[in-house]
Amino acid sequence: MALTDQIRDQRLQKLQELREQGVDPYFNRFAPSHSIAQLIEEFGALSGEQLEGLGKQFQLAGRLVLLREFGKAAFATIQDGTSRLQIYVQKQVLGDEAFTRFKKLLDLGDIIGVEGTLFRTRTNELTLAVQGFVLLTKSLQPLPEKYHGLTDIETRYRQRYLDLMVNPEVRQVFETRARIIRLLRQFFDNRGYLEVETPMMQPIPGGATAKPFVTHHNALDMKLFLRIAPELYLKRLVVGGLTRVYEINRNFRNEGLSIMHNPEFTMLEFYQAFATYEDLMALTEELISSVAGEVLWNPRLTFQGEEIDLTPPWRRLDLRESLTAIGGLPAAVVRDREALVKLAREEGVFLRPGEGYGRALTKLFDLRVEEKLQQPTFITGYPLETSPLSRQSDDDPEVVDRFELFIAGREIANGFSELNDPEDQRRRFEKQLQAHAAGDEEAPHALDEDYVQALEHGLPPTAGEGIGIDRLVMLLTDSPSIRDVILFPLLRPER
Numbered sequence: 290m291a292l293t294d295q296i297r298d299q300r301l302q303k304l305q306e307l308r309e310q311g312v313d314p315y316f317n318r319f320a321p322s323h324s325i326a327q328l329i330e331e332f333g334a335l336s337g338e339q340l341e342g343l344g345k346q347f348q349l350a351g352r353l354v355l356l357r358e359f360g361k362a363a364f365a366t367i368q369d370g371t372s373r374l375q376i377y378v379q380k381q382v383l384g385d386e387a388f389t390r391f392k393k394l395l396d397l398g399d400i401i402g403v404e405g406t407l408f409r410t411r412t413n414e415l416t417l418a419v420q421g422f423v424l425l426t427k428s429l430q431p432l433p434e435k436y437h438g439l440t441d442i443e444t445r446y447r448q449r450y451l452d453l454m455v456n457p458e459v460r461q462v463f464e465t466r467a468r469i470i471r472l473l474r475q476f477f478d479n480r481g482y483l484e485v486e487t488p489m490m491q492p493i494p495g496g497a498t499a500k501p502f503v504t505h506h507n508a509l510d511m512k513l514f515l516r517i518a519p520e521l522y523l524k525r526l527v528v529g530g531l532t533r534v535y536e537i538n539r540n541f542r543n544e545g546l547s548i549m550h551n552p553e554f555t556m557l558e559f560y561q562a563f564a565t566y567e568d569l570m571a572l573t574e575e576l577i578s579s580v581a582g583e584v585l586w587n588p589r590l591t592f593q594g595e596e597i598d599l600t601p602p603w604r605r606l607d608l609r610e611s612l613t614a615i616g617g618l619p620a621a622v623v624r625d626r627e628a629l630v631k632l633a634r635e636e637g638v639f640l641r642p643g644e645g646y647g648r649a650l651t652k653l654f655d656l657r658v659e660e661k662l663q664q665p666t667f668i669t670g671y672p673l674e675t676s677p678l679s680r681q682s683d684d685d686p687e688v689v690d691r692f693e694l695f696i697a698g699r700e701i702a703n704g705f706s707e708l709n710d711p712e713d714q715r716r717r718f719e720k721q722l723q724a725h726a727a728g729d730e731e732a733p734h735a736l737d738e739d740y741v742q743a744l745e746h747g748l749p750p751t752a753g754e755g756i757g758i759d760r761l762v763m764l765l766t767d768s769p770s771i772r773d774v775i776l777f778p779l780l781r782p783e784r
């Protein structure tokens with residue numbers, strides 16, 4: 290029998306003994322007077338003499354995480370959230386029956402409620418002298434070994450509750466994540482944007498190039514798709530007169546797992562009428578640098594050992610120029626369509642029917658440039674071929690008014706001036722349908738006639754952007770994997 294099974298059996302026996310003694314091991318009527326953090330903040334600076342003079346009783350609840358017995362007395366530590374406090378239990382105070390129950394029938398991991406007064410030990414540690422206790426929840430499983438922290442990565446992700454229980458820094462990451470999202474909302478609310486919600490189940494997956502998850506609505510007998518992006522619905526709202534909108538949304542893409550990708554992820558997406566992609570680059574600098582300043586108190590940070598400075602303005606670089614300046618490709622090759630496609634194929638880039646120079650450019654960028662962009666950099670000049678929803682550039686018909694933001698060698702944001710010509714949009718949708726028919730599973734399978742009709746009613750000049758919240762949190766918490774910033778990441782089944 291495994292050790293954990295033996296421990297569980299022992300605890301089940303204690304559970305039965307408690308019940309035989311008339312003790313409810315899952316008691317539900319205890320109201321703490323303070324959290325441990327509140328108690329420490331309010332009384333933690335007082336001397337032993339001042340604590341004795343309080344003449345005040347406190348009720349605390351927490352998980353039993355340490356226990357040291359000394360015959361007729363015991364010191365223990367309880368934890369609620371990330372705060373801990375020492376408690377002191379005496380047989381002469383509790384009485385024989387209660388003290389025996391505390392020593393013999395309680396285990397590390399049990400949740401208890403205690404009542405008593407504060408004092409300081411000989412080592413000056415703030416301690417609660419327990420005058421009474423109640424078992425609130427009996428734990429049947431042991432805490433991770435010696436409560437020194439949970440280090441096995443697989444266990445941490447699969448049993449996040451243990452990870453949060455024993456690794457305070459993990460809780461801090463998710464508290465920071467919540468704060469970042471609050472700051473993002475505050476930023477847009479203060480600038481007159483309206484937060485909205487758009488459908489997560491869509492009849493036609495659009496707004497991005499990705500393979501969707503498929504489901505079925507029984508009552509309507511119709512196929513639906515979990516959204517890969519909210520873009521087309523948000524732009525419908527701009528058509529309707531909501532000129533500044535944003536959504537913090539969950540998206541779903543049926544793709545592989547990696548330290549950068551989880552099939553379910555969180556995005557901030559926003560749209561502003563009468564703005565251009567250049568306006569959004571300036572807005573993005575302000576947004577991310579201000580959030581970083583609030584979270585870190587400094588626009589400079591360290592991510593995985595690399596010093597990164599978020600102080601605006603950030604570098605702007607044309608995609609083709611980056612392939613030469615950073616990727617090391619000769620300018621003549623970059624400008625030669627046939628030579629570049631040939632090089633891309635030699636470097637393992639798979640080109641589907643109908644794809645050519647534009648996809649070769651972006652894929653070579655992924656291979657040769659992206660990971661080298663450690664400092665914040667806006668890449669512009671994306672090819673028309675790979676940007677079906679972006680407005681064509683007035684200066685160069687082969688590219689669109691679009692940027693992608695890279696920090697720490699990864700894409701953080703994607704934004705562009707929106708295509709608002711319905712005829713041009715229809716042609717681009719039709720080209721995507723041809724790609725789907727040729728085997729591109731990431732291309733839409735149907736033309737979104739309702740969206741084209743919305744454009745025919747008139748989408749004002751508009752710019753929109755999506756920012757990966759998971760990746761932004763990774764950056765601001767120095768987390769190497771997206772699984773570190775998602776409470777319950779998708780994992781392969783245990784064998």
